[in-house]
Amino acid sequence: MLKLNRVHHIAIICSDYAKSKQFYTEVLGLKIVREVYREQRQSYKLDLEVGNLYQIELFSFPDPPARPSRPEAAGLRHLAFEVDDLDEAVAHISSFGVDVEPIRVDEFTGKRFTFFADPDGLPLELYEI
Structure with missing residues (x-):
């Protein structure tokens, strides 16, 4: 195996x-x-x-060719980064002018998360532990 x-x-x-x-x-x-x-x-x-x-x-x-769509194109859906404090992380990246989606709560884990994009539109996630 x-x-x-x-x-x-x-x-x-x-x-x-x-x-x-x-x-x-x-x-x-x-x-x-x-x-x-x-x-x-x-x-x-x-x-x-x-x-x-x-x-x-x-x-x-x-x-390089552009990504076909966001985020439901075949292939890698998004890249998630684990953070200790989601509010602090959102405030930090927002201070650089990065647009961040509203914070959501995972219905299965109860954990908070949000999405934003890199300069090429690659979907990135912040996931609070």
Whole structure:
């Protein structure tokens, strides 16, 4: 039987590298692990640390296709970040001008959550533990 240990990384392709780098590092506060430019692919790869456990790989490629729809396109639906204090997290990202949906309550767990989007419209979630 296959034994998967954990999620190793999440890869995201962005359309505007500088804008997305600023969003993920300054707005979301993710730590830069390494940044490389791959000349042959005309692509940046930025490794970002999430809570000492996960890694997001932010890629740039020339003219990537747009996401078909939000969020019910086939494939990855959204990326969720766990937070201790949802109100504090919403206030923080809102201070950067990020639009955040109204806070909802999960009908099964009773936990609070909300959605917002990165610069390319990728749906992101904040989920309060």
